[in-house]
Amino acid sequence: MTANQNELLSALVDGELKGNELKQALQLLSTNDAARAQFQRHQLVSDVLHGHMSQNIAVDLTGRIADAILDEPAITLPQKRKALVIPFPTQFWKQATGLALAASVGAMAVMGLTNQSQIQLRPVTAVASIEAPTQSMTVAQAGNRWTVGQQEVEERLNTYLVNHNEYAGASSVFSYARVVSYDVGQ
């Protein structure tokens, strides 16, 4: 036993060894009886200093326990399951690429038509904004309600509906409009 080995075992008692040094100390203990006895003496000193000493001063249970667990299988922790990765077949990627291309073309077509429809809509919007004062005046006159009985309002509503149908037909968006009106007495 060298002085360094003795120091190593003393440090092992204090739990101050890690990595290679711990491995070295464990190797020493498993192959060298003198080292084992030395380690026990160091441990005994520490136990005595802490008042851990039992009436059996020369306790050594290692032999008895080693015999008892000799026939037991070595402990092996269950391995953590890794996520099973199944690669997609080549055919899948070909189909996915085709679908992605088709979806892109479809999206571009919808966006293009939408822009075109907005351009067509501009004159209608302009007309509406020009005629807005008349409309607000009509609403005011009817007591905050559309009065279908008025010829001017009815014509305007019809114009809106025609424009809406034209716009909806061109853009492939479903055409739907609802006109709500109230009787004068309501």
Next chain:
Amino acid sequence: MDLELVQRVQEGDKKAFDVLILKYQQRIVHVITGFVHDPVEALDVAQEAFIKAYRAIPNFRGDSAFYTWLYRIAINTAKNHLTARARRPPAMDVDALDATNYYDAPELKEFETPESNLISTELEHAIQQAIQDLPEDTATAIRLREFEGMSYEEIAQVMDCPIGTVRSRIFRAREAIEKQINQIMSEEE
């Protein structure tokens, strides 16, 4: 370091468990003697507790310190042993969280015999004498380690010296104390 040893055992290294036994057997036997008065019987129960710990070690996840976990197993094994023998377990318990300080538990003192008390007293005097005889630096290093529970790194900072020097001083102190202990033990024999 205990956790590293436990991990090695969990990986199938039985030698690592051997070191854990060497490290804790005195303490575990001492605890069990508090329940099982007969020293020979206490050794059997301690052996059983270590075997149980070995079998259960795959389930140890490090949520508590290894010794606290082992202590619980030892206490349960001792109680089961007494129950199996139709003897009533002592109506006291030591909190597992205070396991590291169990030697201060007054309940356990009553199980000590006059002979063991005499040996303990002699050992205490011998150890105190051995430490007093040490060079000042060496005595301080072992005191900080054993009585203050400081790590080597902390001792190195306190004493303003390299960790390697701390390790050497503590080793030399242990050697000196060992001589005193061996002398007393040989006189007892």
